[in-house]
Amino acid sequence: MPPIRDKFTIHSKAVVCQDVELKGDITVGAGTIVHPKATIFAIAGPIVIGAGCIVEEGVILVNRRKEVMRIGDDNLFEIGCRVECPSIGNFNTISARARVHHTVRISSYCVIGAACLVVPTEDEILDEYTVIYGPAAERRIWSGRGKVQEADLRRKHAEYLKEMLPKFNRLRRGDGT
């Protein structure tokens, strides 16, 4: 197995704390916040994170496939979740301690509830506005009502973190090496 070469491209407006474990070829977009103690491992292929995402503590983003793992804009990864899916759209929420397998492709406006395991055996694409909830990971389609307010709230969340996190944590700057 070829050794993993680290190459971090972090946007100047992104906030990535010092204590984050990064490995491999990682690109972080503008306005994205990565909390300390997060883990982003681009083991076999690169990971590209879009703008305005919030990656909280204890989140594990792993890419074990050769293809690029693309994460879209304005996604929220809550504490302790583990995501391996090859493509994620915009405005998704992956709640605390959820697990998403590499066989799933998430589109936009989805909500994966807390502690849900999305581990289908075959490849699957989640439709837009899918909500996965409950201990048995039941699904339903959200009507989309309230999404403007939620988008607004997410933006406010990201702005607040962008202001506060650098005051209490050291930041890691992208170097490209």
Next chain:
Amino acid sequence: MAPSVDYYCPCLAASPHPPPPHLPSSSDSFHPLHNLFFCEECDAVRCNRCVMVEVSGYYCPNCLFEVPSASVRAEKNRCARNCFLCPNCRNTLSVVPSDPPNDGYDRMSPIVSTSLGEPPFFLYCNHCRWDSAQVDITFEKPTGLAAQLQKFEDSAPEALEFDRLKEHFEPFLRASSSSSAVTPSSSHHHSNPITAAASSALARDIPGVSKYNPLSRSRSGRDKSSHKADIPDYKARMEVGAAAGMGAGGGEADLEFMRHLETVAEVATVEQRWVNSWVSSLHTDDLKPLRIPLQSKKSKRCPSCRHILIKPEQKAQSVRYKIKLVAANYLPAISVSLPHARAALETMKRSLNRSAAQSEDQSPAAAALLAGKTYSFHISFTNPLYDPIQVRLKKAQAMPAPGTEGAGEKAKRPPFQVNLPSAAFPIAAFAEAWEYEDDEDMFGLDDDDDLDGLGRLQKDQRSKTRTVGVVEKRANVTVVAGEVILTKESRGNVKFNMLVSYTYRSDDPDPAEENAMGTPSRHASSKPPEMKNFSFYTVVDLGTIAPREETIHDTDM
């Protein structure tokens, strides 16, 4: 399964002896200590099965509003304010405003406004993202939702039907109320003002419901037969088929729906539908938000002397109790452990250096009770009283067969022999942590003077003697060791009943003597303290015996 100790509650049974623990039905009378209460007047243990329970107040679990018991019946045991349950996932719904209509509001705008959202308001579930706009329920104001929904509920066909039924049966119920065949229940004296208010509210004159008269005697048979012939047939408000067509459920409409089903998710599950007593629609899209059912705070009384054991505080949000006579404050807390299991767990963790969760999966193999071996177990007693106590243990029943006869017997009951320390051992009083003199917690090393002379537990492998007796005394905890000898053919659980009796000094001075002597302070120390004795049964469960499969045998007992 970890070894455990449960306490026996006689539940007003005639004989105080507990049932033998190998019977499956015996587990019903044994409870863990935190479930038990203690009545000081009767000096007895009470459990949840034998206490008298009465309601001390009703409250809504969402808004924590205390509902007076008179309105509980009027509101049909539901919250009358803005509290609703999501019909999909049973979570609480919250009232949210709708999005602003401007769809050109795209993500590129850097201006973040302080609050978006405008009426109409609707109910929204945060967990599954269901919202009431799917069933066309929206509100103009975010408060007073119950009143706004009341109009819909009252005009529902089921409510109108129920009202008609009530009107139809009202005259017959009124006429037969004087000859009601209700047997009077055991106690009508309402000592609690809440229940008195509730019963007077029940007896309030509601049209269609007869007055509950507990003191009437039944004149059965004489009037009832004549009344049965008098009731005319009831004509429903609408035909059943028509009701089905309107979506109330049942009939041809359901069949058609089922034939054209596309996904199972379109049908409402039984759990979502059986909240109402009548048949409701099968479609998931028709499920309406439910009002939150009220919950009650209960107070518990001793069944024989009617002393209050548990009385919660009146406020809904406080979880404390005004009166709390729990058994944990009177009986010593007992826990049992198998030291060889703990040692196996430690070595496995250290040698393999894995996480605790993984080693727990593999340790049952090393820590199980193997048939044919002898194990020692530690029982620790924690004294909750402010006085030291003397505890004496005794096996409660004769064990079915001692180990030597195990070979010839059918192993219906696991034959094993248990040795418990027979001498009484003291446990120190409960006091604050800083008041204890011995602050070294070394296991067994400081207790040279305190042991009964029964020896100390040997931990090294060379010596074969195992001791039965006090192992450790620390603060208000005493650990004693016993041993259990398993025969080769024993199977099942190792469970035995144990009688624990303890004596403690009660510090109630005798009032008659005090008056005679005049000044009690001078003579307080001259009276000997009276020792009170209390005993209770417990069942000790050490786990399941794993049968030995290898033919390698080491020393049998």
